[in-house]
Amino acid sequence: MTETATSHYKRPDVAGYAEVPYAEKERLFSEVKEDMRFSDYLYGCYECGICVAACPSARFYDFSPRRIAQAAAREDVELIYQQMQEDIWECSQCFSCLRCPRGNNPGGIITIMREVAINNGLASAKQAMEGYSRIIYKIMSTGTQVSPDMLQADAFPDWGPETADVSANLDLWRRALPSETMHTTNTGWDVADKTLVELYLIWFHTGALDMIEEIDQGLHAILQEVMEECLEDEGIEL
Ligand code: SF4
Ligand code: SF4
Numbered sequence: 001m002t003e004t005a006t007s008h009y010k011r012p013d014v015a016g017y018a019e020v021p022y023a024e025k026e027r028l029f030s031e032v033k034e035d036m037r038f039s040d041y042l043y044g045c046y047e048c049g050i051c052v053a054a055c056p057s058a059r060f061y062d063f064s065p066r067r068i069a070q071a072a073a074r075e076d077v078e079l080i081y082q083q084m085q086e087d088i089w090e091c092s093q094c095f096s097c098l099r100c101p102r103g104n105n106p107g108g109i110i111t112i113m114r115e116v117a118i119n120n121g122l123a124s125a126k127q128a129m130e131g132y133s134r135i136i137y138k139i140m141s142t143g144t145q146v147s148p149d150m151l152q153a154d155a156f157p158d159w160g161p162e163t164a165d166v167s168a169n170l171d172l173w174r175r176a177l178p179s180e181t182m183h184t185t186n187t188g189w190d191v192a193d194k195t196l197v198e199l200y201l202i203w204f205h206t207g208a209l210d211m212i213e214e215i216d217q218g219l220h221a222i223l224q225e226v227m228e229e230c231l232e233d234e235g236i237e238l
Contacts, residue, residue: 017081025081031116032072032080038112041105045069051097051106063090065097065106072109084117085124118211126215133219136212141226143191143199197234200227204238 017025032038051065052058058065068087071079088110097106117125129136138145153164166173203209213220231238 017078017085020081022077025077028084028116028120029075029077029080031119032109032112035112035115037108041108041112042069042072043103045073045104046102048101051100051104054096054099056094056096057090057092061090063087065091065110068106068109068113069100069104080113084113084122088113088117089124089128115211118215121214129215133216137219137222140200140203140223143196193230193233197227197230197236200230201236 045066047066047070049066051069055063055065057063064087067079068083070076071083091107091110093107093111095105095107097104100106114125118129135145152170153167157163209220209223212223
C-alpha cells in the first residue's frame with residue numbers, strides 16, 4: 001500500500017496539543033536540531049517517497065518517514081510536536097529508509113526525536129516505554145535477557161559452538177522453562193559481575209539511566225538498589 005492510500009496528512013489543527021505553548025514546542029524542536037547528528041541526517045527532501053516504499057511501518061500504520069523528513073526540513077514546529085507525541089513511536093528503527101537518494105536518515109531523525117521526548121518526559125515517551133520496563137529491568141540487572149529457550153544457532157552465529165548444542169534441544173527447553181520472563185534469568189547466559197558493572201557504568205555515563213529516571217522513577221530506583229552491591233564489591237563510588 002502506498003502512503004497516499006493509507007495516510008491522511010495531519011496538519012496543524014494538531015488535535016489535542018493546542019494547550020501546549022508554542023514556545024515549549026519550539027524549545028523541544030531546538031533540542032532536536034541542536035543534536036550533533038541532526039545536520040548529518042537531513043539534507044532536504046525530494047518528496048520522492050522512496051523511504052515510504054521501503055518502510056515496513058508505513059505498511060501497517062498511518063506513518064510516513066517522508067512526513068518526518070519534510071516536517072523537519074520545513075521546521076514545522078506544530079507538526080513536529082505532534083509527531084513527537086504520536087508518529088515517532090510507530091518506527092521500528094530498521095533504517096531501510098537510508099536508501100533515500102537525498103542522503104537523509106529519517107529513522108535517525110526519529111531516534112533524536114525519541115531521545116528528546118524521553119529526556120523531557122513527554123507523555124508519549126512514558127506510554128511507549130511502559131511495555132518495556134520488564135525488559136529494561138532484566139537486561140540492566142542481569143546483563144542478558146536471552147535464555148536457552150531463545151537460542152538459535154542461525155540467529156546467534158557469534159555466540160560460540162555451544163549455541164548449536166543448546167539449540168538442538170530447543171523444544172525441550174521451551175517445554176521445561178516457564179514462560180514467565182523473570183523465571184528464565186537463572187537459566188540464561190551467566191554474565192559476570194564485572195561485566196555487569198561495566199555495562200552499568202556505560203549506561204550511567206552515557207545518560208541512559210537519567211533517561212530511565214525521567215520516564216520511570218520506580219524502575220530507576222530498583223535498578224540503583226540492585227546495582228549498589230555490585231558497585232560496592234568492585235569498590236566503585238558514583
Ligand atoms: S527506520 Fe523507521 S522510518 Fe525508517 S524505514 Fe525503518 S521503520 Fe521506517
Ligand atoms: S526518500 Fe528522502 S528525499 Fe525521498 S521522500 Fe524520503 S526523505 Fe524525502
